[in-house]
Amino acid sequence: MSTGALRLPLSFDPTASAYKDWLHVNVLDHGSGIVGLVNVSLHGDPADPRSRAVGTALLHVPGDGWFGNVEAVGFDEARIDRTSIALEHVAVAVEADRVLASASLPDDDLQLDLSATFAGPTVMADQALPLGDGWIAWSGVSRLRPQGTVRVGSAVLDLVTASAYHDHNWGRWHWGDDFGWEWGCFLPPDPAPAFVLSRVTDRLHVLDDRPLFVAFAGTRRRRFVGAGLKLSWSGLLEAEPRRVPGAVAALHADRSSLRLPAKLTIDAGDGIDCVRVEFEARAVAQLLASDPSQPGCGFIHELVGEFEYASRLEGEEASGTGLGVVEYVD
Amino acid sequence: MRKAVGGRRARIRLDAEAVDVGFDLDERLRVEEPGGEVDGEGATDRNTVLDMLDGYIEVTDAILEGRLAVSGETEDVARMFVALEILLDGSTRIPPLQQLARDFRDDPCRPARGAPKRRSRATAWHPIGDDPAERSVLVRHDLLP
Numbered sequence: 001m002s003t004g005a006l007r008l009p010l011s012f013d014p015t016a017s018a019y020k021d022w023l024h025v026n027v028l029d030h031g032s033g034i035v036g037l038v039n040v041s042l043h044g045d046p047a048d049p050r051s052r053a054v055g056t057a058l059l060h061v062p063g064d065g066w067f068g069n070v071e072a073v074g075f076d077e078a079r080i081d082r083t084s085i086a087l088e089h090v091a092v093a094v095e096a097d098r099v100l101a102s103a104s105l106p107d108d109d110l111q112l113d114l115s116a117t118f119a120g121p122t123v124m125a126d127q128a129l130p131l132g133d134g135w136i137a138w139s140g141v142s143r144l145r146p147q148g149t150v151r152v153g154s155a156v157l158d159l160v161t162a163s164a165y166h167d168h169n170w171g172r173w174h175w176g177d178d179f180g181w182e183w184g185c186f187l188p189p190d191p192a193p194a195f196v197l198s199r200v201t202d203r204l205h206v207l208d209d210r211p212l213f214v215a216f217a218g219t220r221r222r223r224f225v226g227a228g229l230k231l232s233w234s235g236l237l238e239a240e241p242r243r244v245p246g247a248v249a250a251l252h253a254d255r256s257s258l259r260l261p262a263k264l265t266i267d268a269g270d271g272i273d274c275v276r277v278e279f280e281a282r283a284v285a286q287l288l289a290s291d292p293s294q295p296g297c298g299f300i301h302e303l304v305g306e307f308e309y310a311s312r313l314e315g316e317e318a319s320g321t322g323l324g325v326v327e328y329v330d
Numbered sequence: 331m332r333k334a335v336g337g338r339r340a341r342i343r344l345d346a347e348a349v350d351v352g353f354d355l356d357e358r359l360r361v362e363e364p365g366g367e368v369d370g371e372g373a374t375d376r377n378t379v380l381d382m383l384d385g386y387i388e389v390t391d392a393i394l395e396g397r398l399a400v401s402g403e404t405e406d407v408a409r410m411f412v413a414l415e416i417l418l419d420g421s422t423r424i425p426p427l428q429q430l431a432r433d434f435r436d437d438p439c440r441p442a443r444g445a446p447k448r449r450s451r452a453t454a455w456h457p458i459g460d461d462p463a464e465r466s467v468l469v470r471h472d473l474l475p
Contacts, residue, residue: 049425050423050424050425069384069385070385072428073428074425074428107384107443107446108384108446242385243385243388244384244385245383245384245385246381246382246383246384246385246386246387247382247383247418247421247422247431248418248422249385249388250382250388250389250418251415251418251419253388253389253390256388256390290422290423291422292422292423293423295419
């Protein structure tokens with residue numbers, strides 16, 4: 001059960017300049033409230049020296065803020081294998097039923113070593129979804145059982161009681177095109193249900209295309225789509241963003257004052273099963289993604305926070321709280 | 331960039347180093363020892379550059395906190411910022427510029443990177459023209475009416 005095989009374009013692929021590939025891990029420590037992400041990604045035609053491999057490791061510590069950073073190098077400076085991307089400071093690898101992630105960013109007070117075993121079913125988009133003038137596809141694992149340690153700021157954590165999530169995205173798009181997406185993972189402490197949201201939109205987040213919300217309870221999964229799924233954003237997030245990489249942030253100073261919603265309510269139901277999730281963001285990081293082959297920039301907002309949920313799945317009722325990460329991209 | 335800066339020359343200071351930059355009549359970039367009159371001047375230090383590259387401080391914060399100083403006539407300063415913007419925009423698609431940033435960071439002849447210094451000012455909303463940080467800069471440069 002591997003979700004990680006990279007989809008590098010063939011040499012004669014006319015859309016290779018729009019190539020993207022992304023291995024993504026979220027870590028959510030319920031005891032400390034520390035939430036964050038580790039991901040590695042490829043942007044552009046592998047044959048183009050302008051194309052970039054990017055590694056990101058950012059963790060938010062309640063009360064202390066964000067730690068970590070982004071590194072970007074050429075493809076030839078990264079080690080790219082069938083299911084792994086390793087940069088000097090950040091690496092993610094998918095091996096059979098586990099994900100390995102590491103980040104070594106001493107200047108940014110972050111050191112992470114993670115090995116996380118799949119503990120839930122995979123979820124996969126049925127087919128490639130339109131994204132601007134291109135497309136995106138993805139697969140993910142809703143819950144992983146992590147092992148490892150993280151040193152972030154002055155805190156040192158054993159991750160054995162934390163939760164983790166993994167997905168792999170790939171496709172063809174250019175940053176700056178008219179698209180956006182809303183995605184989120186919501187994890188209470190194991191063994192409670194886990195929830196994943198995925199919705200592709202236009203840049204204004206007005207038009208959407210086939211939103212999907214999946215609830216995972218043990219080895220079972222329940223998908224909610226169409227009229228059975230309602231998303232409501234509200235409030236205004238007042239947190240100050242951590243914006244990386246700094247050079248691109250300097251170019252887009254106009255995007256330093258964010259107007260992002262603070263709360264997301266998800267109501268999903270089909271007459272038999274139902275889920276309600278109320279997520280409230282406490283912090284945000286803005287990842288600025290410049291396209292390597294043409295002018296244009298995407299703004300990936302990583303909102304981290306807490307959520308409450310109530311669910312009835314196959315007759316079993318549950319409720320509780322957990323930690324979540326929501327991406328709001330434009 | 332040549333069109334934006336025309337025949338202007340600027341002096342760039344980084345810590346104790348300084349160079350004059352400008353385009354020649356044949357439109358080639360010239361980097362020279364400082365000397366004579368220049369149209370504008372920018373000054374900062376190594377840690378501030380790295381803090382900006384690492385996203386710990388924004389250009390606006392650096393100016394307001396006195397970590398980046400730019401001087402000259404209004405139009406000359408505006409053109410310096412246009413040149414900087416072109417450079418930043420190109421840096422995402424020009425690998426040699428990215429290598430230059432890495433060489434600067436890893437330069438063994440320069441001091442090791444200090445601990446990142448985050449912005450110190452609060453970012454609460456203020457009415458236009460009534461930001462205490464902006465007022466402080468204007469006072470520092472004796473620019474208040």
